Amino acid sequence: MKRKQLGFPDHFLWGGATAANQCEGAHLEDGRGLGHIDLVPQGSERWNVMSGTLDSLQQKPNTYYPSMKGIDFYHHYKEDIALFAEMGFKVFRMSIDWARIFPLGIDEKPNEKGLQFYEDVFNELHLYGIEPLVTMTHYDIPLELVKRYNGWESRETIECFKKYVKTILTRYKGMVKYWLTFNEINCITSLPYYAAGVVIRSEEERLQQIYTAVHHELVASAWAVKIAHEIDKNNMVGCMLAAGVTYPYRCAPEDVWLAHASGRGKFFFSDVLVRGEYPEYKLKEFERIGFDIPFFKEDKEVLKNHTVDFISFSYYSSQLVCADQNVIAEKAEGNVFPTLRNPYLKEKDTAWKWQIDALGLRTTLNQFYERYQKPLFIAENGVGGIDTLENGRVHDEYHIHYLREHIKAMKDAITLDGVDLMGYTSWGCIDLVSASTGQMKKRYGYIYVDADDLGQGSYQRYKKDSFEWYKKVIATNGEDL
Ligand code: BGP
Secondary structure: OOOOOOOOOOOOEEEEEOOHHHHOOOOOOOOOOOEHHHHOOOOOOOOOOOOOHHHHHHOOHHHOOOOOOOOOHHHHHHHHHHHHHHHOOOEEEEEOOHHHHOOOOOOOOOOHHHHHHHHHHHHHHHHOOOEEEEEEEOOOOEHHHHHHHOHHHOOHHHHHHHHHHHHHHHHOOOOOOEEEEEOOHHHHHOOHHHHHOOOOOOOOOHHHHHHHHHHHHHHHHHHHHHHHHHHOOOOEEEEEEEEOOEEEOOOOHHHHHHHHHHHHHHHHHHHHHHHOOOOHHHHHHHHHHOOOOOOOOOHHHHHHHOOOOEEEEEEOOOEEEOOOOOOOOOEEEOOOOOEEOOOOOOOOOOOOOEOOOHHHHHHHHHHHHHHHOOOEEEEEEOOOEOOOOEOOEEOOHHHHHHHHHHHHHHHHHHHOOOOOEEEEEEEOOEOOOOOOOOOOOOEOOOEEEOOOOOOOOOOOEEEEHHHHHHHHHHHOOOOOO
């Protein structure tokens, strides 16, 4: 019998990922309205904008560089896409900035210049045969919707979103096939303002506010799927979660249970969006905390009948939990989720002290696939580090090493475990502004951008060593790592 070839599928979608608010810049150009993200400062306050700070932040919206300049993708997109094409990208993940299309979120008519910008970007991608993978909202919401409705806490925001989604799906019909609804939809529970424009009024109201906003986002996501399929049945719409396997610190049943329960907390969002209804474990939790889901009569039907076509997620590392408070375990840094330091992870931490766990990606892929048997897409993965430009070159072996190990893990998941993986877009394929710090110095890219934390620099692009490496990976369909 002829042995089957073990490798990536022929049409595997290799590429890279960005988000509008972290790369476009041009924040007041061509009719764009302010987004809630424009008021998020650099540094430690970034994740936790609270009630009261909004007004004071708004008085100085121009101070938050480099966020407002991004990497000036708005004016450099042709050059950047040519570089992506040179690497052989099959897909490019980007997002549409809602406030470019509807500057206030409530406008009667869309902003034509905003619509045209994205059309130009899609046309440019197609010139090189690159498929866009478009996130409808990647941590952005028009500021006016925050001021009027407190973001996703209000039902009104669903209606504004539906109008926005219908507008972009109609305009880009035939140009964009792959869509994601909300970036890292599960992050709303830990980052209510940053992820969903919800300003928390008080600690007592916190959970009620958050779960109300969660319900609205889940329903809005299902509406987006419905509208996308109605406009073009070829559209494929996915959800997007921040993911990562959660390990028990010890084999004590209490730790195993805690790891299970905390992993389930992440799956809750995909449980609803893939299966079409709230899972029992969450309904029980809502009973305990006295939360009544604010169902409108059509919500259940929309959730049930308009589930996603595929599941995408970001993976940076794994998490570790322990049920016994008396166990002295060191804490570790990580993307959004709190975690203990895992003593079995032997790789040196990243420059931002995130732990590295490539095998955890294989486990995560298997967890998703065993749970849902739906196609998967890795929408983000990568390592942020400090790069130095020397004589026009950047030697970033640490990027190559991290990505190589993670690609090997996904290859194992495909070839040894049978996971159905559609594609891989590594995060920040070109350096961009970091979400957690608002700074430029944390770099993920294959392409270096000469800009600093104050938004100063030539904004010139340079290829890093990882550029040639990734080009070879794509050219050999993941064979030569
Ligand atoms: C994810 C976000 C991205 C991105 C990435 C890396 O949570 O979806 O927007 O930035 O994390 O995080 P950071 O930029 O903080 O290193």
